[in-house]
Amino acid sequence: MPELPEVETTRRGLAPALIGRRVLALTVRERRLRWPIAADLEHQLRGRIVERVERRAKYLLLRFDSGTAIIHLGMSGSLRILAASAPPRPHDHWDLELDSGRCLRYHDPRRFGSLHFTAGDAEQHPLLARLAPEPLGPAFDAGYLFAATRRRSVAIKLLLMNSRVVVGVGNIYASEALFRAGVHPARPAGRITRAQAEALADAIKAVLAAAIQTGGTTLRDYVDPAGAPGYFRQELCVYERAGEPCRRCGARIKHAQQGQRSTYWCPACQRR
DNA sequence: ACTGGCTCCTGAGGGC
DNA sequence: TGCCCTCAGGAGCCAG
Numbered sequence: 001m002p003e004l005p006e007v008e009t010t011r012r013g014l015a016p017a018l019i020g021r022r023v024l025a026l027t028v029r030e031r032r033l034r035w036p037i038a039a040d041l042e043h044q045l046r047g048r049i050v051e052r053v054e055r056r057a058k059y060l061l062l063r064f065d066s067g068t069a070i071i072h073l074g075m076s077g078s079l080r081i082l083a084a085s086a087p088p089r090p091h092d093h094w095d096l097e098l099d100s101g102r103c104l105r106y107h108d109p110r111r112f113g114s115l116h117f118t119a120g121d122a123e124q125h126p127l128l129a130r131l132a133p134e135p136l137g138p139a140f141d142a143g144y145l146f147a148a149t150r151r152r153s154v155a156i157k158l159l160l161m162n163s164r165v166v167v168g169v170g171n172i173y174a175s176e177a178l179f180r181a182g183v184h185p186a187r188p189a190g191r192i193t194r195a196q197a198e199a200l201a202d203a204i205k206a207v208l209a210a211a212i213q214t215g216g217t218t219l220r221d222y223v224d225p226a227g228a229p230g231y232f233r234q235e236l237c238v239y240e241r242a243g244e245p246c247r248r249c250g251a252r253i254k255h256a257q258q259g260q261r262s263t264y265w266c267p268a269c270q271r272r
Numbered sequence: 273a274c275t276g277g278c279t280c281c282t283g284a285g286g287g288c
Numbered sequence: 289t290g291c292c293c294t295c296a297g298g299a300g301c302c303a304g
Contacts, residue, residue, distance in 0.1 A: 003297055034280070034299090058298080075298055076282080091282085110281045112298060127300095154275065163299075170297050219297065220284085239297095259276070262295085278302085287293085 002073045004135065004168025005211035006222050006230060007058045010079055013225035014104065015053040017081040018062065022049050022099040030093040034074060034114045037094065044117045045069065045096065057131050057167035061122055068122035074112025076221040080105050109221065132166050135204050140166055146197035149189040156192055157185035158259050160204070169204060172217055172239045175264045177203040179238045184270045185263045186256075210235065238264035 002010070026045045031037040038044075044067070052063040060079075062069040071079070084103040088095070094115065096104040106115070118125045133139035148165050149156070159165055160174045169177065178185050180203035183196050192200070211217060216230030219240070223229055237247050242255035242264060251268035 006297070032281095072298080074281090075296070077297095108281095109283065110296085110298095112280070152274080158275090161298090172297060217297070222297070260278085261298095275304090276302105279300090280298105282296100284296090285294090288291090 002058065002077065002216070002222050003170035003173050003211075004055075004058060004208055005173070005232065006216035007055055007060060007073065007168075008212050009216045009224050009230060010073070011053055011055045011060055014060070014079060014081065017100070017102065017225065018050040018053050018098070018104065020049065023047065023064075024097040024099055025095075027095045027097065028093070029088065030091075030111070033093065033108070033111050034072070035116070037115050038117065041115070041117055044119075056123075056128055057134070057163060058170075059128065063122075067117055067119035068125075070114075070116040070118065070122060070125060070127060071106070072114045072127075074108055074110060074114070076110040077106065077108035077113035078221060078223050079225055080107065080223070080227055081225045130164060132162075132164050135166050135168055135208055140201065140205075142194070142198035142201040145201045146192070146194055149192045149197065152189040154189055155186045155258055156183060156189045156200075157263055159189040160200075161259075161261075166204070168208065171261050172219075172236070173204070173207055173211065175239050176207045176237060179264075179266060179270060180207055182269055182271070184272045185258060185265050187272055238266060240264065 023045045026042045028037055048064040048066055050062055054061040060071040081102055082105050084097050084101055091109045092105055092107050094106045157174050160169050181199035211232040214231040215224055217232040218229035238253050241253045244253050246266040249268045251266055253264055254267050255264050
């Protein structure tokens with residue numbers, strides 16, 4: 001999926017086109033996403049005005065006076081702002097038609113994304129209620145991360161991708177943050193030193209912030225709401241660089257499977 | 273309570 | 289050209 005930087009880039013692109021706009025209609029072409037789109041969603045959203053566009057973890061939150069739409073992009077999802085008359089392409093699963101003559105259009109070939117609406121407190125929605133702190137917020141720091149790693153035997157890279165520990169860090173940025181911090185991805189989380197926890201917390205914040213600055217990483221599907229790719233791919237130090245020279249020391253970047261996901265690291269810069 | 277493995281789905285790319 | 293295999297920005301769910 002889009003990870004935190006891509007979702008945040010999407011949020012920033014959507015906000016000016018959505019805030020204050022009234023929903024004329026929700027048009028669903030394919031209800032079968034990760035969870036089926038609820039049958040009453042068209043009715044829930046029609047006529048409502050978007051008050052705010054927020055992000056929690058990798059979820060986008062469209063705040064209406066009547067409740068909150070909760071959107072996840074899955075692995076291959078993207079959101080565009082288009083003319084309402086633009087003909088839909090394959091995998092364009094739903095449109096939110098706006099009173100501006102434009103629409104918010106959801107595209108997702110793999111259909112791992114989702115769309116929910118809750119009239120209540122969105123923070124208490126089952127998908128959001130048990131999420132860990134935001135990595136760019138004040139609650140996530142070295143002390144928090146160090147404590148979260150204690151007595152955990154799982155590899156540090158998998159721990160970083162656990163949304164009960166920290167949110168928004170996916171397969172790309174976990175590898176990139178570990179490289180920046182000089183920590184081997186397979187190191188058991190409980191063996192991370194205090195100094196490594198500090199380096200890692202700093203690296204996570206730095207790499208996410210830098211990726212947001214360049215509009216995120218486009219590997220295959222991701223585009224921002226204007227249809228533009230992100231440019232952080234050229235800044236990646238290890239991800240999808242197996243066999244290429246480390247940008248820091250020249251050693252060949254290694255690649256292995258961890259928890260059924262690809263991991264990349266520099267064998268010289270990142271010691272076990 | 274943790275940990276690992278499986279699962280959903282489509283498309284792209286490589287080998288033969 | 290076609291077929292079969294592997295691999296993709298996620299994360300909920302389940303058994304052990």
